[in-house]
Amino acid sequence: MKKEATYFGVKEIARRANVSIATVDRVLHNRSGVSEKTKKKINDIITELDYQPNILASRLASKKIISLAVLIPRVSEETDFWEAPLRGISRAEAEIRKYGIQVSEHFFDLNDKHSFETQAQLVLGSDVQGVLLSPTFLDESRDFLQKCHDRKIPFVLIDSDVPDLDRLCYIGPHLFQSGYVGAKLLTYRLKENHKVLVLNISQEADSYNFMQIEEGFRAYFSDHQQPCEIIRSDISHTDPLSITRDLTRILHEHSDLEAIFVTNSRVFAVAAFLKKAARTDISLIGYDFLKQNITYLKEGLIDFLICHKPEEQGYRGMMALYQKLVLGATIEKVHFMPIDIITKENQAFYQN
Amino acid sequence: MKKEATYFGVKEIARRANVSIATVDRVLHNRSGVSEKTKKKINDIITELDYQPNILASRLASKKIISLAVLIPRVSEETDFWEAPLRGISRAEAEIRKYGIQVSEHFFDLNDKHSFETQAQLVLGSDVQGVLLSPTFLDESRDFLQKCHDRKIPFVLIDSDVPDLDRLCYIGPHLFQSGYVGAKLLTYRLKENHKVLVLNISQEADSYNFMQIEEGFRAYFSDHQQPCEIIRSDISHTDPLSITRDLTRILHEHSDLEAIFVTNSRVFAVAAFLKKAARTDISLIGYDFLKQNITYLKEGLIDFLICHKPEEQGYRGMMALYQKLVLGATIEKVHFMPIDIITKENQAFYQN
């Protein structure tokens, strides 16, 4: 029971090229100090042998450590959405730590742009070779990412995209299509009035996320020529009291509302309100597999949750950096997450 | 940039125990030939240091190869469902090959129990240390697995379970709940008659899979006291002609059918029939992300597909064996797959 004897390693390459393995190593890593002639000879042999480096041996022998920085929102009292990506990040971290990779985690406050800038500064101050970022604050993120770009630090975006930047990759939802799915699901619940509310509960009222989702949502109805009155509303103060106040007003103005589509994870706040207000006749759709959302889903107050595998976003984001930096792999520029549909019936087996 | 100096390896253990690293290695792998006293001393130090072996170094140094066998249905003309698990298996294989793991793949014919037995014999004849199996043929699988058990070969089941066996783990759907979800989805499409057909297109009419799914399906209606007439029917000849003939008869008998729930991936055959018969008024739900199914989903002939991540089942199944055999990890006895809901709108981003 021996490993296949057909494995060709640096030793064999060196033998065939009549050089030492040190020289082979230089060529393998594009290090300088090799004559063009030797280089070509070695590269030819590498191609011929279809040489696959043994990563285990490589990482074992190397004493270099690679440090990555993570920059995402802090888990807050208002929403624990960011728990999931963080879980994925930690899982990836545990897996790649043994390859000599170190991760520093930086958290900012969703309600405080300044905290983002502070953390971004910290990241730039430390000597990192890769960055994972949620570009929640668009302008501030651009500044930061421009600096990363200047320093040739590759970065991965999760949760939402900034398409015009030269990112290593984006891992997250196709927001437009996600809104489209939301609209479709909502039609299952529509009865006579066909009057629905699109609700954005967030400090960033004009966020790219929200606009994309709403566009997709509206597109569904225009594509299908379904008559439907769509009201939209922003709730930019995200504390429970403000939400209650605003919702009371909206429902007063539009008492014949049939359904509400919440464009992010704060749908539980709406569910809580509807429950208290005894308006369980209103259908409710929103985002994300949060404990609070699941509770209302089970109670039947929320009809559907849409989810984009936030844990996997974190995990894959880290692995993309690892694959790029350690294995030198080519990374797909965009990796859209599935648009998962969660109901009371299938929630028990959902994997974030 | 050095790796943390705080890593304790066999060398440090040996130093502290005043023995050689060979002796430490013996204790680490429960090999014989170490005095109880030394053994205890070493084990204490291992505990104290919370020693984590470096798998990279371990696999690099070891020349042992571990061979695993896969025993699943062949991709047939009738359905290419098994393409997906095989993809997952190959992906896992590529990942763990470098750790000295070899995989032999064995395929049997879904319409031929004998071919299963032939392949099972082959597996038992080769010297394997782990098995991945789809227990499609229940009795024959039992025989085979009993022999594996006698030889202390761990095995993983995917796609469907045989709960009373001492398997390493089961990775697949919770069938009952999956049927329950199917029923729920179906109610979105029900209008007046509330008359539905449960259809099992398979040679194995009495299969465990089918019965579990149907039970879940029926349970939904009884749980919700929804009046619904449920017809059930088996089509045991799975060629297109037989299916057409049987469906023609059924629709003739029950012209007021509102919906059909197909309990496996052969829903495309029903969709093709309904299309030809111009019975697009009938709602259709079935299983699995097959190319043919997706085509009909896009056309609107199929309303929902339920899917249990077959590719991931294959991948995880292999990784479970790897983790058990190479890393000595403890494996969860059951890993239920999510019950994914696929519609025309979200299919583009689905990940098998």
Place this chain on the structure above:
DNA sequence: CTGAAAGCGCTTACAG
């Protein structure tokens, strides 16, 4: 029952 030594396929100073 125990240990010294070679080796897995790489990387890394160091010397020339």
Place this chain on the structure above:
DNA sequence: CTGAAAGCGCTTACAG
């Protein structure tokens, strides 16, 4: 521009 040698943290004969 190039090579000899040590070493990464383990495993494996082999010798005693």
